[in-house]
Amino acid sequence: MTQQQSGGAADAPRAADSGRVALITGASRGIGYGIAEALVARGHRVCLTGRGEEALQDAVEWLGAGRAIGVAGKAHHEEHQAEAVARTVEAFGRVDYLVNNAGTNxxxxxIADADLGAVAKVYETNVLSALGFAQQTYRAWQREHGGAIVNIASVAGLSASPFVGPYGMSKAAMINMTMQLAHEFAPVVRVNALAPGVVKTKFAVALYEGREEEAAAGYPLGRLGVPGDVAGAAAFLLSDEAGWITGQTLAIEGGIFLNAGVG
Structure with missing residues (x-):
C-alpha cells in the first residue's frame, strides 16, 4: 500500500496537538491504515491492531520506525484488547486517542433468512469489541488524562440497506453507543462517530467490483470514497480543533443521502 492508494492523507499538514498517541483497531489496511497514516503525518504515534501479524508488520514498516507498533489478535477477545492498550502505554507512555475501526460483515x-449465530458474530466484532476497547483505553489512560474516541460506523447504520441488514443494525448500535459513551465519559473524553458510504477497500470490494462506475453514479459527487476521505475527518474529530464536538455522527457519503426521496 502507498500513500496514494490510501487517498493521500499523509500529505496533510500537522495539527497543533501533535505528539499524541492513538490506538487504531483493524488498521493493517483500508480505512484503519489511512487513519494511521493521517495521524502519523500530524506528528502522532500509533498502535495498529489486526488479525494478521505479517500484514500488521508491513503497515508498521510503511509508517516508519518509532512511529508505530502492531499488536495482532481478534478484536472481540478481551485479552487482546487489554494487551493492545498495555503495549501502547508501554511503548509510548500514553494512549490519548482510540479509533474503533475493526469490523466484519x-x-x-x-434478515428473515439470516443465521442468528452469524448475526451474533457481527455484533461481537462490530459492537462489543468497540465497547471493550473503549473501556480498556478509558481505564488505562483517558479517565485521568483525557482524550478522544472515534467509532467508524456506516451509512448502513443510518438507514435501511438491502442485503446487509445485520451489518447496518450493528452500526446503528455503534452510533447509539457513541452517544452513550459521550455522555458517560464527559467532560474528559470526547466520543464521536463517522458513517462512511462505500469506500474503495478490500472490505467493501463486493459492493463495487466490476461495476464501480455504476456504483459511483448514485453519489452526487460522482465517485466512491477512498480511505483518505475518512482519515481526514477522523483526524479532525480527534484533534483539539473539534474540542466542542461530542456524541455526534458525521456521514462521509459523497452526498448519497441527498438522493433520498428523489424520483
Missing part, C-alpha cells in the same frame, strides 16, 4: 441477504 459475513451476513448477506434478507
Amino acid at each position: 459475513p451476513v448477506f441477504g434478507p
Whole structure:
C-alpha cells in the first residue's frame, strides 16, 4: 500500500496537538491504515491492531520506525484488547486517542433468512469489541488524562440497506453507543462517530467490483470514497480543533443521502 492508494492523507499538514498517541483497531489496511497514516503525518504515534501479524508488520514498516507498533489478535477477545492498550502505554507512555475501526460483515441477504449465530458474530466484532476497547483505553489512560474516541460506523447504520441488514443494525448500535459513551465519559473524553458510504477497500470490494462506475453514479459527487476521505475527518474529530464536538455522527457519503426521496 502507498500513500496514494490510501487517498493521500499523509500529505496533510500537522495539527497543533501533535505528539499524541492513538490506538487504531483493524488498521493493517483500508480505512484503519489511512487513519494511521493521517495521524502519523500530524506528528502522532500509533498502535495498529489486526488479525494478521505479517500484514500488521508491513503497515508498521510503511509508517516508519518509532512511529508505530502492531499488536495482532481478534478484536472481540478481551485479552487482546487489554494487551493492545498495555503495549501502547508501554511503548509510548500514553494512549490519548482510540479509533474503533475493526469490523466484519459475513451476513448477506434478507434478515428473515439470516443465521442468528452469524448475526451474533457481527455484533461481537462490530459492537462489543468497540465497547471493550473503549473501556480498556478509558481505564488505562483517558479517565485521568483525557482524550478522544472515534467509532467508524456506516451509512448502513443510518438507514435501511438491502442485503446487509445485520451489518447496518450493528452500526446503528455503534452510533447509539457513541452517544452513550459521550455522555458517560464527559467532560474528559470526547466520543464521536463517522458513517462512511462505500469506500474503495478490500472490505467493501463486493459492493463495487466490476461495476464501480455504476456504483459511483448514485453519489452526487460522482465517485466512491477512498480511505483518505475518512482519515481526514477522523483526524479532525480527534484533534483539539473539534474540542466542542461530542456524541455526534458525521456521514462521509459523497452526498448519497441527498438522493433520498428523489424520483
